[in-house]
Amino acid sequence: MTQSLQLSSNISGPRLGDTFLAGDLSSILAHASRLKAAWRAGSAGDRPLLGRNIALLRPRPPEPDLPLLQRAALELGARVAHVRLGPPIEPTGTKFRGLAQMLGRLYDAIDCAELAPAEVRMIEQHAGVPVYDDLEGPGHPARALADLMALRDHGCKPGPNTPIAFFGDPLAVRAKNFFEFARREGFSLRLPDPSGAVSDAAFSVDAVDPDHWVLRAPTGPIDAAECAQNHRFALQAMLLATMPA
Structure with missing residues (x-):
């Protein structure tokens, strides 16, 4: 699987790309939960990234709405800062290397969206700062972490007594991340039988529409706004886990 989060080798902290360590996952989930609890209590605390600069590297102008990653x-x-890329540059050339080095001098972290994997790897190699491959995107581990967090907050617990039924394509990147993380945390997952049914599953993930997952608890669908909040906290936990102190 293509790396979803890349870190320079000289950056301390967990490497959370295509190899996700169970301890790292548990730590980030716990941190996201603490951020959510502080937000609910109205005591978000200090601003640990005060003075840090993050670049959102994009091939097109920013959308009118504030991106979730920017808000987080x-x-x-x-x-x-939104940094718009100019004309394409050969990622193995000296111009691209110079661009990556310049970005590393100006920013403490860089998020790349809609770039080829080779381009992201070259930026990561030469920037010397954390480089993310579309941290806010649906294929990034942060989204699957937010999904699992929402189900857990509504009473879904590890073990066989609260299985999660999954409807949709289990081979999609977001689904693969969700399955891996859920299993590492000890949650029970079930796919529908040939008739399309799943028995004895109080919790479910409806991913039939890959762009709009619907998470359900015994009390009904989990509010989309709450899922978006969880995603924001997961992004914040990722940033805090990967940006050097």
Whole structure:
């Protein structure tokens, strides 16, 4: 699987790309939960990324709506800049290497969206700062972490007594991440039988529409706004786990 989060080798902290360590996952889930609890209590605390600069590297102008990643970073105190790429540059050439080095001098972290994997790897190699491959995107581990967090907050617990039924393509990147993380945390997952049914599953994930997952608890569908909040906290936990102190 293509790396979803890449870190320079000289950066301390967990490497959370295509090899996800169970301890790292548990730590980030716990941190996201603490951020959510502080937000609910109205005591978000200090701004640990105050003075840090994050670049959102994009091939097109920013959308009118504030990206979730930008909001998450701003709440932590970071400054966020949209950096629009110019004409394509050969990723193995000296111009691209110089661009990556310049970005590393100007910013403390870089998020790349809609870039080829080779381009992201070259930026990561030469920037010398954390480089993320579309941290906010549906294929990034942060989204699957937020999904699992939402189900857990509504009473889904590890073990065989609260299985999660999954409807949709289990081979999609987001689904693969969700299955891996859920299993590492000890949750029970079930796929439908040939008739399309799953028995004895109080919790479910409806991923038939890959762009709009619906998570359900025994009390009914989990509110989409709450899922978005969880995603924001997961992004913040990822940033705090990977940006050097």
